[in-house]
Amino acid sequence: MSSFLHSAPPRATKKRVERDESISGSDSEDFDSDDEVASRASEALDAGSDEEGETAAEARLRLAERYLQNVKQEVDEVGFDAADLDRDLIAARLEEDVAEAKGKVYRNLAAELAFEKATHCQFKANTLSITSIAAREPYAYTTSKDLHVHKWRIQDLASNQPSQSAMKKSKRPAPPPRKKPELENYLKGSLHKVNDKNYKRHVDEILCVAVSPDGKYLATGGADKRLIIYDADTLVPRRVFTHHRAAVTGLAFRRGTNQLYSCSKDRTVKVWSLDEMAYVQTLFGHGDEVVDIDALAQERCISVGARDRTARLWKVMEETQLVFRGGAVDKKAQVDVDRRSLRNEGSMDRVAMIDDDLFVTGSDNGSLQLWSLQKKKPVSIVPIAHGLDPPLKPTQYSAEAHPKPEAAPVAVPRQITALKTIPFSDVVLSGSWDGYVRVWRLSEDKKKLEPIGVLGGGGEEGGQGGWAITGVINDIAVFERGDRGVDGLCVIAAVGKEHRLGRWKVAGGGKNGGVVFEVPRVPRVQMEPWPWCPLPLTKSRNKGGENAFVYV
Template sequence: MSSFFTLPASQKKRKRPQSSDQPPSKRAVPSKRRETRDESISGSDVSEDDAPVARNEQHDVSESEDEEFANEDPAAKRIRLAEQYLANAQKEVLADVGFDAAEVDVENLRSRMGDRLKEDTADSKGKLYRWIAEGLDWTGAAQRVTRMDGKGVTGVAVQGRHVYTASKDGAVSKWEIPSHVPPMRDGKQTGRANKTPKRVAYTRGNRRQKKDRDFQEHTGAILCIAASQDGKFVATGATDNKLIVWDAATLKPLRVFTQHRDSVTSLAFRIGTNQLFTASRDRTVKIWSLDELAYVETLFGHQDEVVDVGALAQEKCVTVGARDRTARLWKVVEESQLVFRGGGAPSKSRADRAAAKDAAQDDSGIDLPFEQKAYNEGSMDRIACIDDETFITGSDNGSLSLWNIHKKKPVFTYALAHGVDPPPPVEELSAELYPDESIRGDPQPRWITALRAVPFSDTVVTGSWDGSVRAWRITEDKRRIEPLGPIGRPEKSSVTKLLEPEGISSDAVSGGALQATQEIEKAAASTLHGVINDLAIVDRGDRGKDGVLIAAVIGKEHRLGRWQTQKEAKNSLVLFEVSKKVLAAKDDEPATVSTEADGEDDFAGFD
């Protein structure tokens, strides 16, 4: 009998049971265990191997805390746990969000730089607009007057903290602007304006040196002055055909140019550069580079003397040609020019007739006893740039004209901007004992003798010889000019306020009493006796946040001639500090300064 111990070796092997699904020759391979878990099914990020360790660590921490705070009462434990929770929450917030003062400063700087880049881009395109005219207190402007010796003052320029003036006796003066004075409230000055501009530098030419070609100063009457934006140069032009470039700090001459063949009548610096445009009675416009103190180019085209020139940031300029009654836009790079022709009378529309009627009133607000008529334009004397597509001109018929480079005629004309001069008394016109009243003639318009605008804004100021500097506003559609009234005093006098509320007409008042009252009002209100020969207007603060500063020079006669002389006038420099309007406050609220022009809404035209 065979047994396990007596079987052959080949039969001692045990045979494993074979599966019916697999062939006998192949061994079944055991399936490999999945090491990773499905995250969509598992609700924990801790693996099975790590879980016991975490539980052990948590158990150890809890045991250590129990040993440390074994004798802690429940109230103290609640407070400790709450503090611990807040500390952990703060760490998580700082880790997720982060808060760093340096990063906040960098972000604010980046925002400001973005705004500045936006402004510079709009400025380069000529589309930046600041609607600041309505937010300024024109009637409450602080006023400073400085009397000047010598002949009539002809030009003024402002740069930084200094004002530069020029006069017909060949003198150039540098003045330091005094500190700020608070604005007027209810017709009363809130601060004392006892400080006047202080002269810090002075130089004067010599008429006797006309034949000396090496003489480095003027030998004739200076007609215009301009200061560079970087404060390095001051340029003057005179009747001796010279253009002199001065060191702005010391008023020492740097270079004398004699390329013009007649009097230099106007100067304008290109914004942001030291490129200078000059206009002359020789009917040309010349371009200069003051960085190299060199002559660049001459522009021809006007048929009469060029009396005024204006420029902005681009390499362009605008000029007016007096009695050729044209304004011209010069494109220097393209070597071309656009001609805009004036010379007509203001239109007879209803709006223009109403504007002419309002402007025909004298300073007291009483209508003059003469029928107004349309005065034809005989000479275009002043020009100022609003932006790269818009400019404004002033003429000898008292009209302000708004132009657009896409139209050859004015977009809008405001007639008799500074009113009219009544005819002189009959006794001054005739030596007869009983002269005829018909020889008096008609009242004559006051010329626009000075015109300036804040570049890329809606603000314009003008001057004549009516005793006031007037402010104007250009509408947002750039199609109209609106008056804002005289600067530094109310638009209407007490005579008008007395007559209007009661409905009393001027005819019902005695002629002699009314005339005397008007003369008193006019003498009290018109502080600027003489011809306003030039104006300069600059921002105070960043983009005019503190208002604007206006400098005006007043002479006894016109800067380009001696057609009339104001006997009561005195040569003077007048500074107007125009501040922001102060909004009326309620009983329980303090007064606030208007910030209408400080925000983003004061920019328009930027795409």
């Protein structure tokens, strides 16, 4: 099939359910949305006005004024004036809604998240290696190689927890809030039920997990070729699908729907509808095992095919695909290492979508690649993103008493084992076995990834309190605290002693469990005033996407 197939433009996607309640995102019952204004105006026209002699135009005007009055009253309660209301609340929200409908990056979160001030807590699972994690506030779900599915409750922020002294009016100070996630429920499969066709749990290693956007369904896939759908609240299995002919390696829900995509070592991608609990169709094209998949709001998904070194964007409705071929390395990269360590890409293992036009992939040669749908080659390559493993000692690569120095192997890049984005923002997170979750920022021109910090510590880059993430980071889950992340970001790393797909990498001293990072949100930093300017300036973004300096 051709690398790029031309097709009709995709149909307009359905607007996100959680975003269409009101124009300001308020949950207040007294707040009138624009849809309510329109419906009430129609009722006023049909049933007549509440006020005698009021025309239809006057009814619309009265309802619109009431709508704006409610908006201003709500915003005034949190300390904004009319100028802030017009500029930051209404205009900004409208721009964000339009940008998300177009599927473009519209949130510059990297500058507002204080990754260097992140707090952390570690939790342990008494299982074999954790292979995958999915999160929907306040729950996280993990899977393991010994057939466990765990449901964890992530603790609330300290500011959101009621004080014990306030409740009991005790003179004793309130105890510190719990930080570690609580194990709320779990279930385990059995290796001895392989031949039982009525058994509704896994009978081999569980490799991937995903939770539906509404939190109703949980899906897991494993080396037993099974795709199992659970009730997310109770972990009761609802349906077992056995359509795949090899291990199920990746799962992704379409944003805002119960449409599910799965990928497998049988080289296929399958589409499912959980509303009907039904199989929909199969997508063919990869030449090797499909090991990861991701999706956003449009009816399309993107997958990576390991050693066929391709990423494929599947347009489900048009039944077409776009093929992006990797395999190369940036030989001009300015890195202070032996040039032999810049290995060619052997396997494309991880993928995550930034928006409907940009996505990132991670490879076994340690590189992160930024792609655009407008180009067949990567827009940018970050080589050796997680550093190098130390080279083998002479006694490990030769049996001679005095081996030749030129025969010594070079240091090997650490493989990208986890990759996650905050959709429609400029934040990208990656993981390996170097002890960090590394944070990257999409540049303003959207042509490269820039390192901005790490979560975790130890090793040559220091860290928080001298501790380190010991083990392989097999997956990363993210959710935002508060309305649109106003209270920060929660990042959860799934850690195991082994790589999720095999035992070729075993981290000595690693722990099977996870690490929860709470990243605080900081207000936008004010810029230094110019010498001739007596008023402070703040950096904002105009309609064209360029930076501008605005008086405050």
